[in-house]
Amino acid sequence: MSTAVSSAGNGTGKRPSNSAILFTALALFSMFFGAGNLIFPPMLAVQAGDNFWPAILGFLTTGALLPVLAVVAIALSGSNVRDLAQRAGTIFGVVFPVLAYLSIGAFYALPRTGAVSFEVAVTPLFGWDSTASAAIFNIVFFGIALALSWNPTRITDTLGKFLTPVLVLLLVIMIGMALFTMTNQHYQPSETYASNPYPAGVLEGYLTMDSIAALAFSIVVISSLRNKGFAEGKPLVRGTILAGVGASILLALIYIGLGLIGRAMPDASQYDSGAPLLADSALQLMGRPGQTVFALIVVLACLTTAIGLITSTAEYFSEQFAGSYRTWAIIFAVASALMATQGLDFVISIAGPVVGFLYPPAIALIFVTLIEPLFRRRTRLRWGFFLPIWVAVAWSLISTFISLGWGADALSPIVDWSPMQANDLGWLLPTAVAFIIGVIIDFAKPHAPLEIGTQRTVEGETLEEAEAHNA
Template sequence: MKKTDIVLIGLMLFALFFGAGNLIFPPYLGMEAGKDFLPAITGFVITGVSLPFLAVLAIALSKDGITSIGSRVHPLFGLGFALLIYLAIGPFFGIPRGASVAYEMGVAPFFNGTSAIHLFLFTALFFAIVYVLSLNPSKLVDTVGQFLTPVLLLAIAALCIVAFFQFDAPAGEPAVKYADASFTAGFIEGYLTMDTIAALAFGIVVITSLRNKGITNQAQIVRYTATAGLIAAAGLAIVYVAIGWIGVHMPGADQFENGASILTAASAALFGSFGNMLLGVIVALACLTTCIGLTSACAQFFEEKWPKLSYKKYVLLFTLISLLIANLGLTMIISFSVPVLVMLYPFAIVLIMLSLLQPLIGQSRPMYIGAVLLTTVYSLHGGAVALGLETEAFAHWIGWVPFFESGLGWIVPAAAGALIGRLIKAT
């Protein structure tokens, strides 16, 4: 296989990952973290880059993708977990959010605000393009990796390089959540990119691309997937640090309520009216490539599990559902997606890590069951907190574990559950 093919697959994977959350969260993190930007962005990169890379690798190592990883707990859990992941990153949350962010940042500034009719017209055109470009998954590498990604990278580079020479405001004092635990705050902020759970779906897109290139040997698939993943990871890390730096050093950044507003103002300050056009190109390409990848991955999964509908019909179904939900607006989509993501992320991380450690610790159902059962307690609590339903009694009962206050209380119980299950298997 040619090196250029691997590079193109890596660029495709970068573009699939780099969507709505990747664009709007780092600048806001930079603004809020201020002087604590370095540890905060380090935590963000771990959940936003390292874990997605490991997730793609875990999928390449498994025989049946995300379903087989979850089936190590129980076959029904494997299917249910995979279904929740694909629906969350696909037509219910991830894809509609991408279209909504593209509208909010790329179109609304030209009309001095949002409009229901403008949102509908834009999303109708957006999803028509997503539908057409998702119909042939074998062309994703050529469409995304060869054409769309280079334009996206050039646009981002233009914004960040000019910002580096123009913005010189001193880093401010960190906001409350970053002042006490900047690393863990950044770590949790990385959840919202959805990339770790998206990687569980994008893994199949990479593997399909490799097979379309004639690669069928499992060892080669794993090796090439790892190489492509490293290319994508390096690109993501560089871009995160660069656009996060804008939030730290842009004059008056603390006046804005979100990362979208920061980038909009930054592009206007640096390039004038052309800045809105430049940012519009960045946003449109970033969100478009991600939505294409998610639509294709979801359609491939559903066709494999429920083949009564064809791949093309699933593509049509998911684009229509995404169109309807996208018109609810970005704020509403984020509000009902956060609790679900907070609950799903711990399970995804635990299953990924157990899968990657399998050569060292072996594979036993009790080990997976123990880890998932104890993770469930803290995952449900995290979701309840996100919904505003936390009870003090329950929090007091489970809150003695390390990292609980930082939202990472599931880490030690998951490890303990896996160890207990491993010991049960050994006896």
């Protein structure tokens, strides 16, 4: 059944449909759901013990809701992360998107999909652990991912109609068998989850760092919906929000199911990672075929994420720099295969600090964008964007230097006073204060507000015309 949105004026000749939103939601889910997302919830369940429910709700807040909010923020601001980042100044608008795409692309998340697939799925199943076998696997893995990413206009069909249903089916089989055949175990919460399980779960979801990937995946979601007939402005924003909500709900259900496996697994406290816990649970539930099912889940989860990462990074770099989409896709696939062959520890050592540095300004960017509509009838935020984002950048840079041991004695007093700095959340308070100051400045001299989902003011003027008019 078609949506009420007319296809007139969308430039594609296609009529938007609810099925397009459904398949886009499934594709978005699969892009988010990598091997890391697979193994976090069961270990959280083990560590939280009898405090499982408040802990998993905290995890869902930052692990399922926050990434989808990032996609919505991009839809509200424009067509890609650069449109959003430029609101914080030219330097941030150029540097941040490039670092974000590289960190979730060839420098970190993309090679990690191959490395995790090999180490978590292939090595335990077949016993292969040599560099040569890793190289062969990653050539095949990234070759398949590249082939399935070759036509970016079909990416949501490839993921949403084919790969994601298979992935979800395998997950449902494993979760369903565990729930019907295993009995919940009672564990004492670890020290972290004993007194404040919800904040501890929030921090665990925060550490998945999916919000940076969400900023990148948005380009795939928006271009796909646009190609399927959703007109610019409110129809495209509405379609993006519905797809994001659908992906968020499915993520939440799968996370809860995986957490319940952790609660039901006998002697689960002996495991120090979710990967062997899930592998052993699959073995107990289905025997040797269970190991194969688990391996397929890991490889499919990583493959769908790799496809999304190749597509989003190649689309962005082809739009912003010289070179075609397919040229950039080949470059990222080859670079990722080379890095993944060196192993997971190598990948993390290269890009871990960069990803940690990017996360605070990324979250600040998301929330300022989502909050701005509350003020849109009065003003368009300028300092309300600039100040909090640059405070987050500065704070995150100092924290990154400290974590690397660069001038830690001199820099630590600058940031240690802030609440939750020990949990890497010290940037929240100064960033919030900077936002309030910026909003006060913006209200003192209002700017023409933006219409949602466009780069034009509500009066129909371009930004340049509105700024000239205000001056």
